[in-house]
Amino acid sequence: MAKPPAPARSARSIAVRDAALTLFADRGYHATSMKDIAAALQLQAPSLYNHVSAKQDLLHDIMAQTMNELLKTVRSALASSDDLVEQLRRASEAHVRYHARHPREVRVGNHEIAALEEPHRREIVELRRTYSDLFVALIARGVAAGVFETRSPLLAAYAILQMGIGVSMWFHPDGALSEDDVVFQYGDIALGVAGGPRPRRSRRAGRAGRPRR
Amino acid sequence: MAKPPAPARSARSIAVRDAALTLFADRGYHATSMKDIAAALQLQAPSLYNHVSAKQDLLHDIMAQTMNELLKTVRSALASSDDLVEQLRRASEAHVRYHARHPREVRVGNHEIAALEEPHRREIVELRRTYSDLFVALIARGVAAGVFETRSPLLAAYAILQMGIGVSMWFHPDGALSEDDVVFQYGDIALGVAGGPRPRRSRRAGRAGRPRR
DNA sequence: CGCATACGAACGACCATTCGTTCGAAGCGA
DNA sequence: TCGCTTCGAACGAATGGTCGTTCGTATGCG
Secondary structure: OOOOOOOOOOHHHHHHHHHHHHHHHHHOOOOOOHHHHHHHOOOOHHHHHHOOOOHHHHHHHHHHHHHHHHHHHHHHHHHOOOOHHHHHHHHHHHHHHHHHHOHHHHHHHHHOHHHOOOOHHHHHHHHHHHHHHHHHHHHHHHHHHOOOOOOOHHHHHHHHHHHHHHHHHHOOOOOOOOHHHHHHHHHHHHHHHOOOOOOOOOOOOOOOOOOOO | OOOOOOOOOOHHHHHHHHHHHHHHHHHOOOOOOHHHHHHHOOOOHHHHHHOOOOHHHHHHHHHHHHHHHHHHHHHHHHHOOOOHHHHHHHHHHHHHHHHHHOHHHHHHHHHOHHHOOOOHHHHHHHHHHHHHHHHHHHHHHHHHHOOOOOOOHHHHHHHHHHHHHHHHHHOOOOOOOOHHHHHHHHHHHHHHHOOOOOOOOOOOOOOOOOOOO
8 A cells, every 4th residue: 555665775676776867867857757767677657656756766866875975985085095185186086987987877966956856955965065075175275284286275176076077978988098097187187276296207107907996 | 820939039039038048057948847937027938939939949049059159259269379378278268258157058058958859959069069179179289289298188178178167057256256266267277287388376366357358 | 000929728748646456476374 | 285365566547737839819009
C-alpha cells in the first residue's frame, strides 16, 4: 500500500539514478520526463515509483552526492600537505580530475541548481559555497604568508574553479590529452593564477604513472 | 489571418524578448512558460503571439544575437593591435567585459544549448566553435612566434574562456571589485595562462578611467 | 474606417504521480 | 517434492494539471 523506495539503495534504484543522471546531463532536468528515464531502462514510467519517491528527489540525490564527493576529495587533498603551495596544487588537481572523470555529475550540478525546489536548493547552494570557500581561504592564507600574490583571492579562486569546471565540457579520455596531461597542466596554471612561485621548468612532464588515487 | 510578428523589431517585441531573456536566465528555458513571460509584461499568454512567432524562436534569437555580439567584440579587439600579446590581452578583456555586462545573455547562451531544436542548435554550436577558435588560433600563433609558452594552446584557450564565463555568475557592479578591476585582472591572468611574458609589476593598478568602448 | 493589439475559449499533447491489479519467483511447512 | 503464501516489481488506466499554440472576436487609437 505505502510506497517504500526499497532499502533506499537497491541495485535497481541505483540503475534508475544512473539513467536519470545521463539524461539530466545532456537534456536537462525539465526536458527529461519520467517516461524518458523509464524507457532507458525498458520500463514504463509508473514502474519507476517502485524505486524512487519522486523526480525531484532524484535530482537532489544526484546533486548532494556530487557535492559531498567533491568536498571529500578536495579536503583530502588539502590534508595531504602542510605547504600552502602544494596544497593549492593538489586541491586544484583534485578539482580538475573529478571534473574530468565525472562530467555527467558536474554538468547537472552546475546547470540544474535552479531546478531544485526549496529547501533542497538552499542546501546545495551552501555546499557549493563551502566548497569554493576552501579555495578562497587557502589562497588568502597563501597571500598572507607571502607565497601567493594576487590582488583578489576571491577572483583567483573563482578563476581556478571555473577553469576546472570547463574541463567537464570538453575533456574526453580518448582525446589527444590524457587525464594526467590535463590535470597536471591545470595544476600549473592554477598556481600561476594565484601568483605562486614560477616553476623553473614544468615538472612531471609527459605522462607519468598515476601518482595519486 | 496569418501571424506576422510585426516588422520583426517593434518596440513591443523587443520588450518581450527582454522579459524572456530575464526569465530564461534565472529559471531556464523549459522552466519558463509563455504565461510567465506574458505575466512579466502584464499580458495574457496568447497576446505574445502578436509579437513573436514561437517560444523556440525567442530562444534562438537571444542566443544568435549574443554570439554575434561576442564575435564582433572580440574580432574588434583582435584588429586593434598587431602585437600578439596585446591581442590576447584585449581579446580576453573584451570577453570578460562582455560577460560582466551581459550576465543574462551569456547565462542563457551557456546553459540552454540543449534546449535549442535543430537546425538552430547546430548553427549556434558552430558560432561558439568559431568564437573559441579565435582564441585557440591566437595562442597557437603566439606559441609559434615564441611569445607564448604552453603545452596546449587548446587547453589554455579553453581555460581563459571558461574563466571569463564564470565572471557572469558572480560579478555584480555594486560589489567590492569594479568592472575594470575584474577585467584588467583577468587580462593579466589570461596572459599568464598562455605563458606570456610576466609583467614586471601589474600595470594599470587601482581603477583607471574606462580606456575602451 | 482600418489596423494593431489584447483577450477568452479551446485544442491536443504531455506531464508527474496514484491506484488497483497481476505476475513470477522465493520462502516454507508438510 | 508438492502446494501455499508472501512480496517485490511491473503494468494499464486514470487523475488533475500545465504546456504551447490557434482562432475568432472585441477594443481602442490614428
